[in-house]
Amino acid sequence: MPVPTGRLVDMAIIEVEGLVKRYGDHTAVDGVGFGVDEGEIFGILGPNGAGKTTTVECIEGLRTPDAGRISVAGLHPRDPEVRELLGAQLQESEQPDKLTVGEAMQLYSSFYRRPADWRELVHTLKLDDKTDTQFRRLSGGQKQRLSIALALVGNPRVAVLDELTTGLDPQARRDAWGLIEAIRDRGVTILMVTHFMEEAERLCDRIAVIDTGRVVALDTPAGLVARVDDRQRVRFRPSAALDPAVLTALPEVDDVRQAGGQLVVTGTGNLLLAVTATLAAQGITAAGLRVEQASLDDAFVALTGRPIEV
């Protein structure tokens, strides 16, 4: 009898097939499927309300799917063993106000058979000097770091991070990215939910783009961008007010966005010529005109028909 091969059989630590979850009449997750390989950082990227959190909550065993199949290391999400091998950082992870960092770490350690050394984790997450600090006195970045430490205290094989960097300032976000990479380097597989393109592009080995409850693409960041390789972006400051409809009417143009005082026009073909000719016909000059290559943002627009909204 042939031995089954292929990534899903050999390597996927999380397998999701045909996942459906409804809330009343609303189908929040509509047939989602993907496999997460051991050791990778796998991103679920999509706009607000796309069904990302619902998907990961089903994987974490927190919600019961209406249809489909999920396995975590070959186990059902509700299998008690999954609690030992999957560490979840929840989107809004609050702790009792008066609980200190050290108390929270000790409490969560007690839930697991083989907990990590919590003091070492606190050190890795740069919370050493906060072990006696109450939760309510932590900054936003410190609370986020504590939530990662709590997700890792059970020594999981898989960490699920949901919108970990939302609400953080740019420096704290970059620090969190470094931490996520450090966690992966410890051999932990990471499933992360994000709606930040830059974050997905920088961290993820592969990304499932989810829109209105469906996976619209699954690829490496470079693979997603390559799908829209012929796409370009023209950026400029118009010398006078310009109705974006004049540009969106052009066959070369897919999207026009205002970014500060600039217009950002995305499209294909001879986009630059089409835009500059239209501006000239309107008697408008374009200051600081730049042409840029496709990015993950463009791939997202191409895949979903609209920019991601944060």
Ligand SMILES: Nc1ncnc2c1ncn2[C@@H]1O[C@H](COP(=O)(O)OP(=O)(O)OP(=O)(O)O)[C@@H](O)[C@H]1O
């Ligand atoms: N408990 C619930 N009851 C009813 N509707 C819900 C519930 N949880 C989520 N929804 C709806 O299901 C859809 C998907 O929500 P979900 O939180 O999974 O999306 P998301 O992609 O994670 O978005 P966000 O980034 O805003 O968290 C949304 O329309 C949301 O309003």
